[in-house]
Amino acid sequence: MASAPLIFLDNVVKTYVMGDVSVHALRSVTLAVEQGEFTAIMGASGSGKSTLMNIVGCLDRPTSGRYLLDGQEVSRLSTEQLAEVRNRTIGFVFQSFNLLSRTDALENVELPLLYAGVGTAERHRRASESLAKVGLADRAHHHPNQMSGGQQQRVAIARALVSRPRVILADEPTGNLDSRTSVEVMALFQDLGRAGITVVLVTHEPDIAQYASRVVVMRDGRVLSDARQAPRVAELPPPGAAEPGEEVAR
Amino acid sequence: MNWLQTLRVAVRALTRNKLRSFLTTLGMVIGVSAVIAMVAIGDGAKARVEAAFAAMGSNMLIVLPGTSTAGGAMGGFGSMPTLTWDDLKAIQVELPTVRAAAAQLRATAQVMSEDQNWTTSVFGTSPEYFQIRTWPASHGEIFSQADVDGGTKVAVLGQTVADKLFGPNSSPVGQIVRVKNIPFAVIGILEKKGQSQWGQDYDDTVIVPVSTFQQKIQGGLKNVIAGSIAVSATGADATARAENQIRGLLRDRHRLAQGADDDFSIRNLSEIANAQQEGTRTLTTLLAAIAAVSLLVGGIGIMNIMLVSVTERTREIGLRMAVGAKPSDIRLQFLVEALTLAVMGGLIGVALGLAGAWRLATSFGWEVLYRPDVVLVAVLFSGLVGVVFGLYPAHKASQLDPIQALRFE
Numbered sequence: 001m002a003s004a005p006l007i008f009l010d011n012v013v014k015t016y017v018m019g020d021v022s023v024h025a026l027r028s029v030t031l032a033v034e035q036g037e038f039t040a041i042m043g044a045s046g047s048g049k050s051t052l053m054n055i056v057g058c059l060d061r062p063t064s065g066r067y068l069l070d071g072q073e074v075s076r077l078s079t080e081q082l083a084e085v086r087n088r089t090i091g092f093v094f095q096s097f098n099l100l101s102r103t104d105a106l107e108n109v110e111l112p113l114l115y116a117g118v119g120t121a122e123r124h125r126r127a128s129e130s131l132a133k134v135g136l137a138d139r140a141h142h143h144p145n146q147m148s149g150g151q152q153q154r155v156a157i158a159r160a161l162v163s164r165p166r167v168i169l170a171d172e173p174t175g176n177l178d179s180r181t182s183v184e185v186m187a188l189f190q191d192l193g194r195a196g197i198t199v200v201l202v203t204h205e206p207d208i209a210q211y212a213s214r215v216v217v218m219r220d221g222r223v224l225s226d227a228r229q230a231p232r233v234a235e236l237p238p239p240g241a242a243e244p245g246e247e248v249a250r
Numbered sequence: 251m252n253w254l255q256t257l258r259v260a261v262r263a264l265t266r267n268k269l270r271s272f273l274t275t276l277g278m279v280i281g282v283s284a285v286i287a288m289v290a291i292g293d294g295a296k297a298r299v300e301a302a303f304a305a306m307g308s309n310m311l312i313v314l315p316g317t318s319t320a321g322g323a324m325g326g327f328g329s330m331p332t333l334t335w336d337d338l339k340a341i342q343v344e345l346p347t348v349r350a351a352a353a354q355l356r357a358t359a360q361v362m363s364e365d366q367n368w369t370t371s372v373f374g375t376s377p378e379y380f381q382i383r384t385w386p387a388s389h390g391e392i393f394s395q396a397d398v399d400g401g402t403k404v405a406v407l408g409q410t411v412a413d414k415l416f417g418p419n420s421s422p423v424g425q426i427v428r429v430k431n432i433p434f435a436v437i438g439i440l441e442k443k444g445q446s447q448w449g450q451d452y453d454d455t456v457i458v459p460v461s462t463f464q465q466k467i468q469g470g471l472k473n474v475i476a477g478s479i480a481v482s483a484t485g486a487d488a489t490a491r492a493e494n495q496i497r498g499l500l501r502d503r504h505r506l507a508q509g510a511d512d513d514f515s516i517r518n519l520s521e522i523a524n525a526q527q528e529g530t531r532t533l534t535t536l537l538a539a540i541a542a543v544s545l546l547v548g549g550i551g552i553m554n555i556m557l558v559s560v561t562e563r564t565r566e567i568g569l570r571m572a573v574g575a576k577p578s579d580i581r582l583q584f585l586v587e588a589l590t591l592a593v594m595g596g597l598i599g600v601a602l603g604l605a606g607a608w609r610l611a612t613s614f615g616w617e618v619l620y621r622p623d624v625v626l627v628a629v630l631f632s633g634l635v636g637v638v639f640g641l642y643p644a645h646k647a648s649q650l651d652p653i654q655a656l657r658f659e
Binding site: 054057059060079080083084086087088092094098100102103111112114115116117159163 | 252262570574576578653656
């Protein structure tokens with residue numbers, strides 16, 4: 001490992017205190033993720049993978065230990081500063097998409113740029129570009145309830161990409177999708193990896209983890225195993241072919 | 251995010267729940283519209299009172315002679331003539347706060363033209379009287395001091411009398427009217443003054459020189475004034491001082507011992523006007539209190555709905571935070587939403603209030619006075635209510651933990 005890792009967790013501990021009980025969500029995790037790596041984090045519920053994800057995503061701060069994101073120590077930043085880091089460096093993809101209802105795809109994608117203070121014209125341009133990247137240029141003015149699950153998740157990915165982040169964090173992104181659209185989403189993530197964007201994926205499905213180049217397994221707040229692998233190539237359906245899973249809910 | 255974008259997001263959020271937003275603003279709408287309508291009507295009424303008192307005369311005081319007491323029966327004001335012509339002269343000459351003073355003698359008499367007759371009040375006075383009452387002639391002219399000195403038989407008619415005797419839109423100047431069968435030349439018609447507050451028609455009058463009045467219409471003792479003295483003070487702020495000075499002067503002249511009752515009385519019309527305005531002010535204060543209560547209720551309504559909205563949109567807030575909204579962005583967003591609700595309510599209230607006042611005014615024949623400053627204050631105040639009551643929900647939203655918020659179902 002020649003260059004400094006993009007994500008570097010050094011002895012990160014997270015303990016929640018609930019009344020008299022202390023819950024040790026993370027008991028010392030050390031993890032380094034290189035730029036462009038596609039990492040899957042697996043583990044049963046309660047293994048600490050969500051806590052790890054929240055810390056990596058700068059939504060939460062570790063109780064102790066250091067977290068360097070792109071060389072910057074972020075574990076002691078203020079709430080406002082963390083918001084800026086999230087805005088600039090991280091894109092989120094959620095299991096339940098979390099699109100704003102009654103707001104069209106384009107505006108959903110624009111949302112991070114709104115908080116980055118990007119002007120209207122530039123926002124439109126970049127959001128359209130981002131939508132085109134996920135193959136939804138023609139759906140810009142559709143509302144989430146007019147789109148299939150796969151399309152909604154692609155809008156969410158476009159939203160995550162629009163601020164040109166270094167890291168995409170995906171929390172069970174295929175949990176609400178059928179297997180076919182899951183593969184499409186995985187293909188997108190593999191493309192991102194090739195473009196130099198680091199993808200960290202939380203999943204409990206081994207099928208999905210196969211597409212990653214590295215699998216980290218968590219148990220009881222510790223890293224149980226960490227292995228690099230040759231990723232399975234996500235095969236896209238031939239272009240122009242009917243996509244039966246997609247044309248629902250118009 | 252800049253203000254305009256925040257406002258757009260807020261408006262969009264509010265239009266998502268149009269009915270709810272509308273119902274929420276209703277408290278503000280009712281409060282503000284009530285205030286606007288009542289202030290418009292109240293100010294109209296106040297202006298009318300002021301106009302009515304201005305019609306009586308400018309900064310006017312009336313000095314009335316004393317009362318006679320015969321066997322325990324009080325005669326009422328003016329029943330004992332105690333004011334002399336010398337008193338009048340002294341008031342005119344000696345007091346710095348008095349701009350003008352004139353005796354006014356009154357009789358009720360039948361007045362006749364060639365073919366009509368009319369019973370009206372005939373006044374005998376001097377030219378200063380027209381100045382005191384700010385009552386110029388609309389046609390012809392008023393009589394002069396020379397007419398008073400010479401006792402000429404000239405008359406100035408009020409508009410009502412002119413209409414009754416000569417018909418509307420006639421020009422009676424130069425014609426003859428007979429008062430108690432004595433012919434008077436009409437030299438002027440007075441401007442229309444309208445009604446007093448008590449419904450008395452100011453224009454139903456004939457005014458003649460005081461000397462002629464005494465000689466031809468109603469005689470009396472030579473030295474005393476068988477009527478009252480109208481006085482005009484030098485300014486609105488001088489009426490109270492003028493009253494005191496006149497009282498002092500007359501007590502001196504009448505040689506009243508310390509502690510003895512006045513043998514005259516003074517009516518300060520400005521004071522009566524002030525008292526009336528005091529009443530209006532009380533009404534205004536009461537309205538302000540009602541407004542405060544309804545705005546408070548409206549504000550609580552906004553707070554309530556904003557709290558509901560924050561809860562409903564917990565996930566949205568979590569998402570916005572995840573993609574980079576700072577707590578301050580979230581706070582501003584909800585604050586602007588509350589502000590928009592309140593100001594919309596205020597604006598609708600202003601529109602409804604103005605329309606309501608206009609409607610009431612036209613159907614009841616009231617006067618309305620629209621005051622832009624009141625409108626501005628109402629809108630600003632509703633905005634303030636929005637901010638004050640929006641602050642807590644907005645703060646609550648900004649303090650949400652994005653992780654919890656994203657998990658919220």
